Amino acid sequence: MTKKINFTIAFLFIMVFCTIMGKTVAAAATPADVKLVINNEQVTADVMPFIQNDRTLVPARAVFEALGGTVNWDQSNYIVTIEYDGVIVILKINDTVATVNGRNKTLDVPATIKNGRTMIPVRFVAEELGFLVGWINSTRTVTITSSEKTDVRPVITGYVTEVSVEEGTSNKENTIVTVQMSEPLKAPEDYSTMNLTSPDRFVLDVKNFLVDSKVSGLTYDQKDSPLTAVRVSAYNENAVRIVCDLKEATTPTVSLSADGKTLTISFRTLSTYFNPMDDGKLVVMLDPGHGESTAGKRSPDGTLKEYEFNRTVANKMKNILEAQGIEVLLTVNDDSDPSLANRCESANNSDADIFVSIHANAFGNGKEWTTPKGWEIYHYQGSVLGNRLAAAISSSNFPEIGILNRGIKTGNLYVIKNTYIPAVLIEHGFFTNIEEVELLKSDEWRDKAAQYNAEGIMNFLNSYIE
Numbered sequence: 001m002t003k004k005i006n007f008t009i010a011f012l013f014i015m016v017f018c019t020i021m022g023k024t025v026a027a028a029a030t031p032a033d034v035k036l037v038i039n040n041e042q043v044t045a046d047v048m049p050f051i052q053n054d055r056t057l058v059p060a061r062a063v064f065e066a067l068g069g070t071v072n073w074d075q076s077n078y079i080v081t082i083e084y085d086g087v088i089v090i091l092k093i094n095d096t097v098a099t100v101n102g103r104n105k106t107l108d109v110p111a112t113i114k115n116g117r118t119m120i121p122v123r124f125v126a127e128e129l130g131f132l133v134g135w136i137n138s139t140r141t142v143t144i145t146s147s148e149k150t151d152v153r154p155v156i157t158g159y160v161t162e163v164s165v166e167e168g169t170s171n172k173e174n175t176i177v178t179v180q181m182s183e184p185l186k187a188p189e190d191y192s193t194m195n196l197t198s199p200d201r202f203v204l205d206v207k208n209f210l211v212d213s214k215v216s217g218l219t220y221d222q223k224d225s226p227l228t229a230v231r232v233s234a235y236n237e238n239a240v241r242i243v244c245d246l247k248e249a250t251t252p253t254v255s256l257s258a259d260g261k262t263l264t265i266s267f268r269t270l271s272t273y274f275n276p277m278d279d280g281k282l283v284v285m286l287d288p289g290h291g292e293s294t295a296g297k298r299s300p301d302g303t304l305k306e307y308e309f310n311r312t313v314a315n316k317m318k319n320i321l322e323a324q325g326i327e328v329l330l331t332v333n334d335d336s337d338p339s340l341a342n343r344c345e346s347a348n349n350s351d352a353d354i355f356v357s358i359h360a361n362a363f364g365n366g367k368e369w370t371t372p373k374g375w376e377i378y379h380y381q382g383s384v385l386g387n388r389l390a391a392a393i394s395s396s397n398f399p400e401i402g403i404l405n406r407g408i409k410t411g412n413l414y415v416i417k418n419t420y421i422p423a424v425l426i427e428h429g430f431f432t433n434i435e436e437v438e439l440l441k442s443d444e445w446r447d448k449a450a451q452y453n454a455e456g457i458m459n460f461l462n463s464y465i466e
């Protein structure tokens with residue numbers, strides 16, 4: 001079942017009062033008008049821009065005073081003079097010859113008068129004065145941007161035209177927020193995300209976009225969804241900020257459509273409603289860290305390579321879990337060392353319900369034995385399910401595993417941050433500690449570690465199965 005709730009509201013014909021450089025003008029916008037964006041801010045003037053012979057004409061005074069220029073009107077000679085940063089442009093009404101610092105230039109369309117306002121061809125004048133002029137065709141918007149020599153402002157690309165939310169059909173996509181844009185994002189870097197806490201929020205910023213006046217926020221009320229509301233605002237002069245208010249910290253999947261015009265934010269089911277059996281199977285992804293040729297990652301005496309320990313324990317866990325009917329996937333099946341991004345991609349593109357990364361620890365320069373020792377487990381900060389998985393694995397390991405418990409820790413480690421399922425990373429002891437490395441090399445100890453890890457995983461999964 002998919003419910004689509006559209007939260008845009010009808011555009012209302014309204015009287016708008018806007019302030020341009022300290023001047024207040026009463027203005028009426030009509031839908032047929034050309035919109036006007038000056039230095040990334042949408043502005044309204046009493047006579048709005050219009051198009052004539054493919055050229056956009058704008059009100060001289062409203063536009064160029066807003067940009068910091070000076071505009072003089074010579075009523076007796078029908079001449080308008082615009083000055084900015086040492087450049088003087090002079091236009092005469094109904095005359096296709098203009099002068100720029102005294103030199104004659106020919107216009108396609110002359111300046112004209114409409115409703116008592118002097119309307120001038122914007123591209124010609126603005127570019128002569130050193131401004132950047134853009135055109136957003138879908139929304140009929142002309143953009144004019146100051147370009148300062150040391151700090152060129154980004155030019156607005158388009159509008160966020162719609163924000164909606166719908167109920168998804170799986171654990172991984174419980175709630176889907178869709179952000180629609182009038183134009184494609186120019187580059188993937190034009191959007192960014194972050195998590196905020198107290199209260200928990202997820203933030204998506206879309207750079208170089210404005211928010212359409214029709215777009216409003218929305219609330220969402222589904223008991224198994226982490227989402228409670230979406231707010232949309234102009235974050236600063238050149239970014240739209242979409243804030244998702246959450247019941248708990250969670251990192252959703254964000255994807256950009258092939259045409260670059262739709263951003264999709266997919267939230268997983270609220271942790272208390274986490275259901276790993278929703279697709280009829282339990283799937284665990286194990287991630288044995290590093291590879292045979294990864295630099296360092298070996299004991300000072302060279303008798304233990306971390307990758308070999310990681311793979312052996314992961315394979316032992318795989319056998320134990322599979323014997324219990326659990327499907328096990330590995331991020332790597334040979335001695336190679338896939339990138340961390342590849343490892344996360346494997347998880348994010350799979351049916352896996354949880355992700356467990358297998359490692360052993362190191363301290364010092366790697367050439368000498370050092371004293372730090374013990375077992376520890378990491379989950380991503382704020383991940384409710386990551387914390388529960390870490391707690392389950394930790395409690396099945398201790399005290400049986402027989403080494404120091406350094407505890408449950410939170411961290412920004414890449415693989416636990418960038419996987420969208422509950423994820424942990426286990427550091428099984430230090431191969432730079434002369435005593436602990438002997439445990440790490442021992443097959444019996446590896447069997448124990450694999451057994452306790454598998455039990456912890458099964459305890460965690462069982463707690464979510466009816």
Ligand SMILES: [Zn+2]
Binds near residue numbers: 289306359360361
């Ligand atoms: Zn490692």
